[in-house]
Amino acid sequence: EAQVTQNPRYLITVTGKKLTVTCSQNMNHEYMSWYRQDPGLGLRQIYYSMNVEVTDKGDVPEGYKVSRKEKRNFPLILESPSPNQTSLYFCASSLGDRDIPHEQFFGPGTRLTVL
Amino acid sequence: DAKTTQPNSMESNEEEPVHLPCNHSTISGTDYIHWYRQLPSQGPEYVIHGLTSNVNNRMASLAIAEDRKSSTLILHRATLRDAAVYYCILRTHHGSSNTGKLIFGQGTTLQVKP
Numbered sequence: 001e002a003q004v005t006q007n008p009r010y011l012i013t014v015t016g017k018k019l020t021v022t023c024s025q026n027m028n029h030e031y032m033s034w035y036r037q038d039p040g041l042g043l044r045q046i047y048y049s050m051n052v053e054v055t056d057k058g059d060v061p062e063g064y065k066v067s068r069k070e071k072r073n074f075p076l077i078l079e080s081p082s083p084n085q086t087s088l089y090f091c092a093s094s095l096g097d098r099d100i101p102h103e104q105f106f107g108p109g110t111r112l113t114v115l
Numbered sequence: 116d117a118k119t120t121q122p123n124s125m126e127s128n129e130e131e132p133v134h135l136p137c138n139h140s141t142i143s144g145t146d147y148i149h150w151y152r153q154l155p156s157q158g159p160e161y162v163i164h165g166l167t168s169n170v171n172n173r174m175a176s177l178a179i180a181e182d183r184k185s186s187t188l189i190l191h192r193a194t195l196r197d198a199a200v201y202y203c204i205l206r207t208h209h210g211s212s213n214t215g216k217l218i219f220g221q222g223t224t225l226q227v228k229p
Contacts, residue, residue, distance in 0.1 A: 031215050043159070043219040049217075058216060090158045092213065101147050101206035104217060106158030
């Protein structure tokens with residue numbers, strides 16, 4: 001089954017404790033992206049990647065890092081989480097042709113709480 | 116980015132058709148009209164997209180006005196599982212400047228009554 005998986009699905013942590021949220025897709029997609037969803041603010045893009053070793057900032061990248069060492073994986077790293085990063089996070093993937101806006105497939109979400 | 120306007124909420128009865136409108140008066144010639152939906156406690160899900168002509172797939176139909184300034188997502192027979200927030204999103208291709216970002220507005224919350 002074609003899918004995007006995220007782990008963990010739920011995480012409660014404390015300020016300053018480094019964490020990684022993993023994202024993996026099995027569709028051989030070039031493009032991957034991370035969004036966060038907050039009440040009243042909708043979904044906002046954090047980082048995206050057009051292909052292996054190619055990443056770029058989205059609209060709200062502060063406090064986050066990403067890496068794209070393999071095509072299927074796109075982990076989101078919070079080096080020193082803070083309470084304002086408490087949010088619902090979604091990973092997405094799609095085919096990577098810049099000239100055609102392909103449909104994006106989303107993961108089930110990771111609900112992060114930073115105390 | 117061109118903006119879309121949707122009603123905040125709509126109601127439908129189960130097994131009846133639902134027409135979800137979207138206005139996008141500033142759409143450009145290269146903008147595709149995409150629809151996504153987000154069911155409770157799930158990630159967004161692609162529904163359908165089109166450029167100029169009406170489109171049908173297994174989930175829904177998309178009717179695009181001749182001037183492309185508005186479109187309508189049609190669910191032919193709403194079920195309780197169709198209760199979700201529906202987002203109308205314009206997606207453009209700018210070649211090297213395309214970040215692939217989806218701009219989600221507030222969407223339309225669809226309630227389906229049994």
